[in-house]
Amino acid sequence: MTVETPSTSSGGSVWPNRLILAVYFVCFSVGSLAHISSAVTHGFFANDPADPVPMGFVVVNELFTFLNPLTILLLIFKRRAGIISALAVVGLVFALNLALMAWMWTAKHELYVAWLYLNGTMGVFMLATAKRLWRA
Numbered sequence: 745m746t747v748e749t750p751s752t753s754s755g756g757s758v759w760p761n762r763l764i765l766a767v768y769f770v771c772f773s774v775g776s777l778a779h780i781s782s783a784v785t786h787g788f789f790a791n792d793p794a795d796p797v798p799m800g801f802v803v804v805n806e807l808f809t810f811l812n813p814l815t816i817l818l819l820i821f822k823r824r825a826g827i828i829s830a831l832a833v834v835g836l837v838f839a840l841n842l843a844l845m846a847w848m849w850t851a852k853h854e855l856y857v858a859w860l861y862l863n864g865t866m867g868v869f870m871l872a873t874a875k876r877l878w879r880a
Contacts, residue, residue, distance in 0.1 A: 761880045764873045768819060768830055771866050775837075776812040783809050798847065804840050808833070827874050834867045 782790075783806070791802050811833050819826030841860045848856040 758880070761877060764877060765819065767869065768826075769816060772812045772816050772819075772830070772833075775808060776816065779806075779809040779812060797844070801840065801844055801847070804836070808837065811836075823880075824878060827877055831870055831874060834863060834870055837863045838867050 788806055788809075789799070789802055791797065791799065811829070815826060815829040815833050817826075818829050837859075841856075841863060845856045845860065848854045
């Protein structure tokens with residue numbers, strides 16, 4: 745005879761969920777630090793005069809200064825809202841990178857893929873794990 749505890753009756757050990765959340769926290773913490781340090785160093789809405797990009801890209805990029813820490817807080821205090829926020833933020837990052845890549849190709853004939861792989865990998869990871877976290 746076995747006795748199921750709350751951690752085993754809902755789909756197994758809680759450790760995989762904790763590890764998944766740890767990956768989320770690390771990724772959004774790195775993003776938070778990068779955007780906050782950029783804002784502190786260069787100021788909000790800074791655009792390189794020698795190599796400017798359209799202001800729309802800069803404005804959307806500055807949103808992550810607030811969205812990344814907000815996502816971390818939501819994941820801590822309101823898990824499901826945090827999962828939705830995480831998916832939305834990573835989707836927005838990926839869309840921004842695709843748009844920036846297209847703009848740089850047409851305007852400068854350069855191929856910009858610097859963050860595409862990293863954010864794409866995180867997005868796929870989040871899509872694969874969001875359902876598990878949602879049910880936990």
